[in-house]
Amino acid sequence: MTMVAALSLLPVSRFRPSCKFCSKKSVGGKGGLRVFAVFGEEGNNGSVDKKSNWGAIFHVDVPRPRVQPSNGKFLDAYQALEVARMDIQYCDWRARQDLLRIMLLHDKVVEVLNPLAREFKSIGTMKKDLAELQGELEQAHTQVHISEARVATALQKLAHMEALVNDRLLQERSSSESTSECPTLTPSTSSTSSNPMRSKSRQRSLNVAGPVQPYHPSLKNFWYPVAFSSDLKDDTMLPIDCFEEPWVIFRGKDGNPGCVQNTCAHRACPLHLGSVNEGRIQCPYHGWEYSTDGKCEKMPSTRMLNVQIRSLPCFEHEGMIWIWPGSAAPTAALPSLQPPPGFMIHAEIVMELPVEHGLLLDNLLDLAHAPFTHTSTFAKGWSVPSLVKFLTPASGLQGYWDPYPIDMEFRPPCIVLSTIGISKPGKLEGKSTRQCSTHLHQLHVCLPSSRQKTRLLYRMSLDFAPLLKHVPFIHMLWRHFAEKVLNEDLRLVIGQQDRMINGENVWNFPVSYDKLGVRYRLWRNSLEKGAEHLPFTIQDN
Numbered sequence: 307m308t309m310v311a312a313l314s315l316l317p318v319s320r321f322r323p324s325c326k327f328c329s330k331k332s333v334g335g336k337g338g339l340r341v342f343a344v345f346g347e348e349g350n351n352g353s354v355d356k357k358s359n360w361g362a363i364f365h366v367d368v369p370r371p372r373v374q375p376s377n378g379k380f381l382d383a384y385q386a387l388e389v390a391r392m393d394i395q396y397c398d399w400r401a402r403q404d405l406l407r408i409m410l411l412h413d414k415v416v417e418v419l420n421p422l423a424r425e426f427k428s429i430g431t432m433k434k435d436l437a438e439l440q441g442e443l444e445q446a447h448t449q450v451h452i453s454e455a456r457v458a459t460a461l462q463k464l465a466h467m468e469a470l471v472n473d474r475l476l477q478e479r480s481s482s483e484s485t486s487e488c489p490t491l492t493p494s495t496s497s498t499s500s501n502p503m504r505s506k507s508r509q510r511s512l513n514v515a516g517p518v519q520p521y522h523p524s525l526k527n528f529w530y531p532v533a534f535s536s537d538l539k540d541d542t543m544l545p546i547d548c549f550e551e552p553w554v555i556f557r558g559k560d561g562n563p564g565c566v567q568n569t570c571a572h573r574a575c576p577l578h579l580g581s582v583n584e585g586r587i588q589c590p591y592h593g594w595e596y597s598t599d600g601k602c603e604k605m606p607s608t609r610m611l612n613v614q615i616r617s618l619p620c621f622e623h624e625g626m627i628w629i630w631p632g633s634a635a636p637t638a639a640l641p642s643l644q645p646p647p648g649f650m651i652h653a654e655i656v657m658e659l660p661v662e663h664g665l666l667l668d669n670l671l672d673l674a675h676a677p678f679t680h681t682s683t684f685a686k687g688w689s690v691p692s693l694v695k696f697l698t699p700a701s702g703l704q705g706y707w708d709p710y711p712i713d714m715e716f717r718p719p720c721i722v723l724s725t726i727g728i729s730k731p732g733k734l735e736g737k738s739t740r741q742c743s744t745h746l747h748q749l750h751v752c753l754p755s756s757r758q759k760t761r762l763l764y765r766m767s768l769d770f771a772p773l774l775k776h777v778p779f780i781h782m783l784w785r786h787f788a789e790k791v792l793n794e795d796l797r798l799v800i801g802q803q804d805r806m807i808n809g810e811n812v813w814n815f816p817v818s819y820d821k822l823g824v825r826y827r828l829w830r831n832s833l834e835k836g837a838e839h840l841p842f843t844i845q846d847n
């Protein structure tokens with residue numbers, strides 16, 4: 307796809323010379339630049355070099371475009387970048403001219419006030435000369451301010467061009483890895499923008515704006531981990547919201563977990579307010595009891611009826627409780643989320659967060675924000691790299707961060723796995739994860755609870771210091787640290803969510819380090835559109 311950038315070709319150089327230090331000969335020909343300076347007195351051919359030693363500073367060629375302006379107003383990204391480069395070059399030249407003009411005016415003031423010259427001039431003449439010079443200086447200062455504004459605009463334009471070129475590079479690289487990565491997406495909600503920068507890049511942008519839409523049914527057809535096994539004792543009930551429906555998980559008589567609707571069939575009382583008796587959940591209102599498959603097995607004080615509440619396929623696997631909330635038949639195999647061999651699990655933490663799960667995933671799949679956001683926790687003291695990249699050598703949804711020793715993977719439908727090379731907790735070292743001798747492995751599961759609520763399951767494992775696990779109250783320390791890190795993100799993501807609901811696109815301007823987050827969105831969009839083959843995944847079902 308040829309990227310085009312709608313860039314106005316109006317030259318930045320429309321300054322009209324108005325003072326006696328300017329004009330005489332045009333540079334650049336018809337339609338070219340018309341800004342130039344003549345040094346020295348009016349009517350003289352004097353130059354800076356004659357009058358002063360400023361030549362080295364001001365001897366700069368007037369910039370000329372390398373790209374010929376096209377009659378149409380659309381340029382490709384490289385041409386547009388070249389135009390932006392010329393803008394900057396021109397600004398540099400213009401600034402030098404402005405400075406020169408002020409310096410020459412300063413010389414003239416000195417000259418007018420020269421005691422020797424004063425002897426030959428009347429007071430009236432001197433006043434007139436000084437008043438003229440004052441006017442010239444005012445003009446020169448105005449010109450400096452115009453140049454300032456022009457520099458700011460040129461820099462903005464350059465940044466935009468750079469983003470376009472980076473995007474293009476990203477796209478070219480991605481398309482060689484997956485032919486299905488096409489960032490032109492139909493928005494899930496619509497938003498119109500008056501922002502010209504946004505409209506220029508619209509065709510490259512994702513559009514994630516507006517109120518969170520109802521979850522697409524196809525997103526439900528996955529196995530979702532919803533709890534850690536260790537949190538589900540024989541007599542506990544875990545209420546969870548999943549895709550905007552309330553469920554409750556408890557263990558049956560055989561010890562296996564079950565997941566039933568958290569609403570009593572009798573009069574809709576929340577079941578998790580009751581208790582578990584002999585593998586049945588008992589409603590606290592009138593005592594009806596349900597087994598893990600949702601069948602009502604006891605109805606005290608009345609004639610027994612055939613009543614059943616909804617239940618979901620529910621299994622325990624590798625220390626987690628999994629459910630299948632979709633209407634399609636569950637896949638045969640439950641995924642594995644175990645840390646790699648050699649790691650020991652040190653913390654399992656569950657948090658209910660007031661953000662849509664996609665926004666949380668976007669955040670977790672982004673590392674470039676760390677030195678700006680996590681300045682009180684793990685990224686304290688990190689320098690800001692000149693370039694952050696996410697490289698995906700193996701498959702489309704997993705890779706590693708450069709320059710950080712961190713491997714990361716998005717595992718559909720809502721899971722992020724990462725391995726971080728460390729020397730001691732909180733300190734990064736080395737250039738790649740493998741070069742580090744000790745590692746931290748993280749699992750983040752972002753369960754879509756409701757449109758603005760996520761149930762986050764976090765598991766942290768280490769491949770060193772196994773004894774840490776036995777330090778009293780260490781789990782409290784891990785929890786404190788995890789919450790502190792998350793709170794640094796959360797205030798930002800909640801702010802994004804507010805803006806998104808009011809119509810802002812949270813993926814307005816993706817750049818190269820947003821690759822993994824963008825791919826997650828592309829994957830999700832394809833799924834919700836019912837695509838036969840989802841991008842970046844090897845489908846085994």
Ligand code: FES
Nearest residue numbers: 570572573589592
């Ligand atoms: S509401 Fe549950 S038993 Fe009456």
Ligand SMILES: [Fe+2]
Nearest residue numbers: 669675679795
């Ligand atoms: Fe973060």
